[in-house]
Amino acid sequence: MNQLPERYQRILEAIVSGYIRSAEPVGSRTISRSGAFSLSPATIRNVMADLEDAGLLCQPHTSAGRIPTDTGFRYYVDHLLPVDSGLTVEMQEAVRRACSRSHGGIEDILREGIEVLSRMTPYVSVVSLPHFEEMALMHIRFVRLNDWQILAVIVDVSGMVQHVMFESGGAYDQDDLNRFSNLLNGMVQGMTIQGAKDKLFARMRAEKNEYDALFSRFVEFSRRVFDHDRNADVMIDGKLNLLDHPEFADYDRMKALFRAFEEKSSIIRLLDDALLGEQMHVVIGSENQCAELQGCSLIMAGYGRSGQAMGRIGIIGPTRMEYSRIIPLVKYTAGVIDELLAAR
Amino acid sequence: MNQLPERYQRILEAIVSGYIRSAEPVGSRTISRSGAFSLSPATIRNVMADLEDAGLLCQPHTSAGRIPTDTGFRYYVDHLLPVDSGLTVEMQEAVRRACSRSHGGIEDILREGIEVLSRMTPYVSVVSLPHFEEMALMHIRFVRLNDWQILAVIVDVSGMVQHVMFESGGAYDQDDLNRFSNLLNGMVQGMTIQGAKDKLFARMRAEKNEYDALFSRFVEFSRRVFDHDRNADVMIDGKLNLLDHPEFADYDRMKALFRAFEEKSSIIRLLDDALLGEQMHVVIGSENQCAELQGCSLIMAGYGRSGQAMGRIGIIGPTRMEYSRIIPLVKYTAGVIDELLAAR
DNA sequence: TGTTAGCACTCATTGCCGGGGAGCGCCAAC
DNA sequence: GTTGGCGCTCCCCGGCAATGAGTGCTAACA
Numbered sequence: 001m002n003q004l005p006e007r008y009q010r011i012l013e014a015i016v017s018g019y020i021r022s023a024e025p026v027g028s029r030t031i032s033r034s035g036a037f038s039l040s041p042a043t044i045r046n047v048m049a050d051l052e053d054a055g056l057l058c059q060p061h062t063s064a065g066r067i068p069t070d071t072g073f074r075y076y077v078d079h080l081l082p083v084d085s086g087l088t089v090e091m092q093e094a095v096r097r098a099c100s101r102s103h104g105g106i107e108d109i110l111r112e113g114i115e116v117l118s119r120m121t122p123y124v125s126v127v128s129l130p131h132f133e134e135m136a137l138m139h140i141r142f143v144r145l146n147d148w149q150i151l152a153v154i155v156d157v158s159g160m161v162q163h164v165m166f167e168s169g170g171a172y173d174q175d176d177l178n179r180f181s182n183l184l185n186g187m188v189q190g191m192t193i194q195g196a197k198d199k200l201f202a203r204m205r206a207e208k209n210e211y212d213a214l215f216s217r218f219v220e221f222s223r224r225v226f227d228h229d230r231n232a233d234v235m236i237d238g239k240l241n242l243l244d245h246p247e248f249a250d251y252d253r254m255k256a257l258f259r260a261f262e263e264k265s266s267i268i269r270l271l272d273d274a275l276l277g278e279q280m281h282v283v284i285g286s287e288n289q290c291a292e293l294q295g296c297s298l299i300m301a302g303y304g305r306s307g308q309a310m311g312r313i314g315i316i317g318p319t320r321m322e323y324s325r326i327i328p329l330v331k332y333t334a335g336v337i338d339e340l341l342a343a344r
Numbered sequence: 345m346n347q348l349p350e351r352y353q354r355i356l357e358a359i360v361s362g363y364i365r366s367a368e369p370v371g372s373r374t375i376s377r378s379g380a381f382s383l384s385p386a387t388i389r390n391v392m393a394d395l396e397d398a399g400l401l402c403q404p405h406t407s408a409g410r411i412p413t414d415t416g417f418r419y420y421v422d423h424l425l426p427v428d429s430g431l432t433v434e435m436q437e438a439v440r441r442a443c444s445r446s447h448g449g450i451e452d453i454l455r456e457g458i459e460v461l462s463r464m465t466p467y468v469s470v471v472s473l474p475h476f477e478e479m480a481l482m483h484i485r486f487v488r489l490n491d492w493q494i495l496a497v498i499v500d501v502s503g504m505v506q507h508v509m510f511e512s513g514g515a516y517d518q519d520d521l522n523r524f525s526n527l528l529n530g531m532v533q534g535m536t537i538q539g540a541k542d543k544l545f546a547r548m549r550a551e552k553n554e555y556d557a558l559f560s561r562f563v564e565f566s567r568r569v570f571d572h573d574r575n576a577d578v579m580i581d582g583k584l585n586l587l588d589h590p591e592f593a594d595y596d597r598m599k600a601l602f603r604a605f606e607e608k609s610s611i612i613r614l615l616d617d618a619l620l621g622e623q624m625h626v627v628i629g630s631e632n633q634c635a636e637l638q639g640c641s642l643i644m645a646g647y648g649r650s651g652q653a654m655g656r657i658g659i660i661g662p663t664r665m666e667y668s669r670i671i672p673l674v675k676y677t678a679g680v681i682d683e684l685l686a687a688r
Numbered sequence: 689t690g691t692t693a694g695c696a697c698t699c700a701t702t703g704c705c706g707g708g709g710a711g712c713g714c715c716a717a718c
Numbered sequence: 719g720t721t722g723g724c725g726c727t728c729c730c731c732g733g734c735a736a737t738g739a740g741t742g743c744t745a746a747c748a
Contacts, residue, residue, distance in 0.1 A: 027711055040721055045712065063711050063728045105509055143485045145499055153497055153507070155489055163497070163505050165449055178522055240606055243599050251595070255587050262584055371740055384692050389741070407698045407740050 025065030070285035105159030118238025123317030260292035301334035369409030414629035449503030462582025467661030604636035645678035
């Protein structure tokens with residue numbers, strides 16, 4: 001989209017932010033009387049007609065005001081967003097306090113993060129967890145629960161803990177398991193789950209040692225951890241917020257939306273699709289391919305440690321979203337998470 | 345409620361099940377033509393007027409058919425429920441297969457349980473987890489993650505696993521921690537969390553041993569596990585099912601309902617309120633005190649091990665619910681869970 | 689005494705119509 | 719390039735009548 005003349009930009013900006021505020025089509029009179037322009041409605045109408053020809057505005061029906069098209073919102077986000085971020089010190093404080101409250105693993109930090117986001121905005125907040133299989137292993141340990149059950153606890157460097165319970169199929173006391181844990185730790189520490197799995201299988205074929213039976217059992221049962229439910233890879237908070245927006249007042253629309261949140265898979269795809277390289281990513285309206293999420297925009301930012309992207313945190317709302325406030329907010333939140341991860 | 349004459353019972357039964365099927369007020373003509381009675385609409389009307397006087401039926405407006413009141417549903421459930429349970433062998437099989445699929449802890453079993461319930465019915469399924477604090481401890485173990493972080497893994501007899509991460513505040517190698525784990529296990533195994541906490545505090549005051557610093561740290565940080573979020577004590581599945589029922593087509597009503605599911609606290613209260621002694625418990629319509637859940641009924645059953653109640657599993661739906669199918673289904677599911685718990 | 693047919697009545701729902709109002713496009717004038 | 723004016727379109731809303739389902743009541747019948 002090539003640059004628009006100054007006046008056109010200002011009028012587009014007025015229409016977009018007016019529409020964001022009111023959720024109603026914006027008419028020429030409204031803009032003329034807003035005081036920002038000393039132009040008559042007729043003049044504004046001419047400009048609006050041109051903006052409509054350019055595909056930035058549209059009319060719900062012949063005699064209604066204009067609303068921005070997705071392209072119009074895109075132009076607004078790319079060129080017209082107020083530099084004054086609208087991110088107050090109070091908001092920054094709230095985000096930082098919430099995220100720092102948790103002393104637990106990364107999962108807790110992220111949960112607090114989306115929780116504060118959906119409390120501070122009238123939208124839905126989402127976050128994708130680090131992909132467990134791709135993370136580096138920090139620790140594996142086996143715990144003897146009783147004669148026949150063993151618990152394997154697996155911790156990755158980001159502090160995510162997974163556990164899997166399996167039948168031991170033999171008599172092992174805790175000292176056996178401790179030795180085995182130490183052995184395993186020495187072998188796989190720092191590797192990814194996938195890498196560890198490969199190495200273990202290779203080693204298993206190569207040597208027959210005393211831990212063989214237990215060991216193959218562990219590999220077998222740990223598949224439940226490794227091939228774990230991808231739906232658990234995303235957390236969502238504030239779904240109810242969306243019910244307050246007039247664009248979702250339609251029952252079927254709302255149903256589709258909640259179905260998407262329940263399924264989670266389309267949300268995961270949406271978060272994953274964005275190039276992990278970019279810091280901020282804004283998907284506007286029909287730019288997302290998910291049928292249930294038509295009419296929604298998604299603002300997201302990557303988080304991670306030492307430059308390594310681990311996942312994305314973001315906000316989903318109606319296309320008519322307060323971009324000027326949400327974009328810096330999401331960006332700031334991702335930054336806070338980065339800091340907290342770096343400090344571990 | 346005293347016993348009604350045979351004909352009154354049969355007509356009430358016809359109205360209730362008709363209303364359950366159609367969600368529409370049932371008129372005298374409909375019943376007369378259903379074939380079950382060789383009575384004219386006029387006669388039926390007389391009976392219906394009497395049933396209305398008795399408080400079992402009501403009319404949405406003067407010239408509409410009748411719908412059952414909550415009292416009417418209660419009478420239906422208590423006296424008229426078909427003995428033929430409506431629980432097919434296929435349904436039993438499906439429940440058993442789903443619950444047995446998980447080889448993990450009790451949490452997985454329960455998750456599969458409510459998942460199959462909400463797939464087999466058009467309602468919401470809920471389950472309360474065993475109260476962690478009241479469960480007997482099976483195992484505590486400490487894992488050294490790195491120089492400054494320690495992970496405590498706590499397993500209760502039902503197989504629920506909780507973990508808490510804390511700063512060690514000193515140098516401990518894994519062997520230290522193993523010794524400490526063994527010591528602790530010897531002390532608290534079989535006790536409830538609450539009992540263990542009390543004992544640990546007493547012991548801490550009495551003796552000063554080499555693990556003191558670490559130990560007090562563990563107690564301090566484990567409060568996060570012990571005083572954990574009660575919202576996690578209930579799982580809910582199939583919320584979307586409710587959107588298909590006409591009684592929740594009203595936007596505000598639906599909003600309130602989803603808010604209740606998001607908050608979870610009222611669901612927990614509802615599940616907890618029922619006397620744990622009773623096997624089956626049916627709460628009909630306004631019998632529940634929760635404002636957001638007006639117009640809903642709840643059918644629940646206790647599950648547990650060796651006669652000891654651990655929690656409750658149930659189904660929430662509109663007052664107009666298929667009681668004849670759901671009551672035996674919930675009962676059966678709870679039974680399957682009992683069996684699986686007994687087998688561990 | 690229980691059952692039935694008939695009739696008048698009530699009330700929600702639906703479709704239709706017309707007025708009011710918001711907003712636009714176009715045009716002519718400045 | 720800007721403005722005022724005019725006619726036009728379309729949504730929205732209230733009123734109105736027709737429809738239909740279902741009731742209560744009453745009188746007649748077995």
